[in-house]
Amino acid sequence: MELKSNWSKTGRISQNLLALTLLLLPLVFLLLVVLLPLWTMLQQTDPESYHMVWQDDFMRRQLGWTTIQAGISTFITLLLGVPVAWFITRIQFRGREWVLRLIMLPFVMPTLVAAMGILALFGAQGMLWRGWDDTPYLLLYGNVFFNLPVMVRAAYQGLCQVPANRLYAAQTLGANIWQRFVRVEWPQMRPWLSGAMCLVFIYCFSGFGLALLLGGERYGTLEVQIYQLIAYELDMAQAGVLVVWALSITLIAGLLYAVISKRTTFKATVQVLPPKTPSAGQKLGLALALVLLLLCCAMPILALGWRAISAGSSWQVLLEEDTWQALFNTIRFTVLAMALALLLGFCHAALAHRWAWVRSITFLPFMASPVCVSFGLLLCYPDYTASLSMLIATYALLAYPFITKDVLAAWDSLPVQYEQAARTLGAKNWQVLLFVTLPLLRPALQRGLALAAATCVGEFAATLFLSRPEWQTLTTLIYHYLGIAGQDNYDRAMVLTLILMLVAILIFSLLEWCTARKEKSLC
Known part of the structure; x- marks a missing residue:
């Protein structure tokens, strides 16, 4: 009996150590892949040179333009996203469920796909207008295309948290639609919209693919300048100074987002106001909202x-070995990164669910752009430059916060009675996790996986920094063809961009379809 008791105690200790190791895995990962590389980068720069940005006219304009374009893009997405979300949430119309499911499609598009679509509309060979070359409008339009779904989705989630009884009470007291929006709906939406604004600002400020292709020489951002300093001039010192300034600004926005996100937990007991049949004026507003979505999100x-x-003979690029190798590398890197991102995302959500302070670092990968992370990794681990482990780790770093965010939000909204009932029936902690918590979190897990997978498929900046020539992906192959003069090369880039877009849509749709089936079966 004593031997059996000791064996049982040893088993419990082993299980506890394993659980603790898995829980702490995200913290160790962030330390090795983000904090240490950034610290190494700071060590390479001269503190006295930080004011160089303000003395150099070009650098000052670069920092100013990067901040201004992010602010303008955030304001435009807020101005357009709120009314679009209101009509989609409150008005019943045919195809509403499809619009709700497809609204995030532009966001899951790889940035390279978004940039190529906008060039197809307004570039040097644009279908609609060819006067936007070397202007700031291409980049601003690209930011709106990529981030408007984020704002619409946030506003929709905020509206879904408005209790129906409050709206009915306001209507009974004589409040019209506008008064109900200002007095009841807007206060409830504010936390969601504030968080979305921080997130959109970070995406616009630290975006690389859009700025590289749409900004040009005059309207490139800090991320593009950092890449050019490292890749073409090998000026690590000046690039490090710019990275510090970029991180300082995104850190402020990221911390605000982390604080605000605590106030945007779903309330499972809220009775949502069902969509209603529109009046004549509301039909006109709905039509304008759908046209706006078409122009901003679907046209590119x-x-x-x-x-x-229309590329003609350029479709023969699909018969070349380099294309199939790039496709294979894209899928291979995505699968490997998703396996790691799934483990990191769930463990981080479990840790954040237990310890509140861990929530504040959930969005740390969002604060450091791919260019900054890749630069720091090159300095911190020179012996592992262009290694597969470093590339996959970078992919996973940029992807797993999407999983953590959705899983943590769903976990916070789970009724505690489920776990308490399971423990009352004698279930152990691991049994509660496997047979109670995980099945309930599966839809959120798959939803986060869809966004994370789309991020990995279209990753561009990290691949440029950390990849080998033989590890060429679809994104780097497209960029290669864009860098070669000639109509055929441009058409080849368009064909490959279409293939990349279809791969991203396929992966996202499969995961979203599985999520929809699971949620339907639980209803």
């Missing part, structure tokens, strides 16, 4: 498809 995708279909 349609233009890209049309240009690719």
